[in-house]
Amino acid sequence: MTGTSWADIDEARRAVLAAMPRDRFLKTILKGVMRAARDKQNPIRGNLVASGLRELVTHVLHTLAPDDEVRRCVWFEQAKDTKTVTRAQRARYIVQAGLPDAFVKEKLKLDAAALAKPLLQAMDGLHKATHVRADTVVHKGSEVRDMLHDVLVEIPALLDDTEDARERINDAVAGALHNAVFESMILDTIQELDELSTHTRVDHHWIETIEVKRLDAEHIDFVVTGEVVVELQYGSDSDVANDIGMRSSDGYPYRAKVSGEAGNPLEIDPYAIRLKVDTSSYYE
CATH class of the missing domain: 3.10.450 (Nuclear Transport Factor 2; Chain: A,)
Incomplete structure (x- = not known):
């Protein structure tokens, strides 16, 4: 089975940039992540990539779903285990904004939580690699490429789902x-x-x-x-x-x-x- 190639990574990178073309900071983070990923001489390049990707996704979520906006939604409830807005709530906002759950499920036939799940799971998969320990070092090229691809493809995928939701609203x-x-x-x-x-x-x-x-x-x-x-x-x-x-x-x-x-x-x-x-x- 053929693994993820650098061509696959470049295609995913371009899709992310195309999804948010005016975001200069996004370009900066992504540029740094790609440089780290290509640096074969760095023994912890995968760990640095994981940290960069986590910040990349965090930036996307915070940009598209600001705290105040999420909190004003009719569906928002403060999570019991934190005082902040959760990643899942931000991703949910990106898909449905302030639309009520009943409308989204019954009229749009969408499950915002399910649509956001792949990106959140990919982000969760970075957790171990962001903490550099003797048993968490990531350097192998195939592992770095897979990590990059798993996260990058999910950002435009979530935004595509958001666009689909807007089209369904029309109907x-x-x-x-x-x-x-x-x-x-x-x-x-x-x-x-x-x-x-x-x-x-x-x-x-x-x-x-x-x-x-x-x-x-x-x-x-x-x-x-x-x-x-x-x-x-x-x-x-x-x-x-x-x-x-x-x-x-x-x-x-x-x-x-x-x-x-x-x-x-x-x-x-x-x-x-x-x-x-x-x-x-x-x-x-």
């Missing part, structure tokens, strides 16, 4: 968003539509895209695009009845910014929706 909230956007269209006068005719009535709409723009401990914001179909009436009802007025229908693309609560993502306030309709085609 889970589509119905609630559709209803809230429609209610917003009815409750508020949309100037762009109102000025098209004597009486403009929203008939229906459909959603084309949903994008999660922000998700943290307390907030979830979406950008929704779609098309609204309206009835345009020229003249009064009496004018229409006497054939001196008319009615027609038309559709126009819209863009909506929607703000909600992460702890209750299916309850969307229609008054918290900012809607913009593009009626330029009407004037063409």
Whole structure:
């Protein structure tokens, strides 16, 4: 069986950097870890790599899941054996942020703890090697490469799972968003539509895209695009009845910014929706 190669390591390294491209300190730690791993003359290179990898993962967890954010989540409970936020809680936050457990399990069909487990297990596997003792020295190349690969591949894997969770949110909230956007269209006068005719009535709409723009401990914001179909009436009802007025229908693309609560993502306030309709085609 072929073991982990340096080419495998380089591919994993590039994936980590691509996952967090603006993090300069991450690049610094990773550069140091790689130098230590390649230093065959260092008899404890594997131990130094283990220490560096532990700090690398710790940095990723603390950057993507700050203490204050994790503590504000509806699901957060202080662990009995520590006063700090645990690694498992940080990894859980990276996947689900402030979304409640019931929503994540029942609507998204995800287990955040299970998704975080491989990275946490890989980090736990570093523990013995970070303490240099006569019986814990790690120098053999294959052992160093395996250690590197086991940890590095799990960082982008967790972030990929996070991206998948965001995509699942779109499907889970589509119905609630559709209803809230429609209610917003009815409750508020949309100037762009109102000025098209004597009486403009929203008939229906459909959603084309949903994008999660922000998700943290307390907030979830979406950008929704779609098309609204309206009835345009020229003249009064009496004018229409006497054939001196008319009615027609038309559709126009819209863009909506929607703000909600992460702890209750299916309850969307229609008054918290900012809607913009593009009626330029009407004037063409």
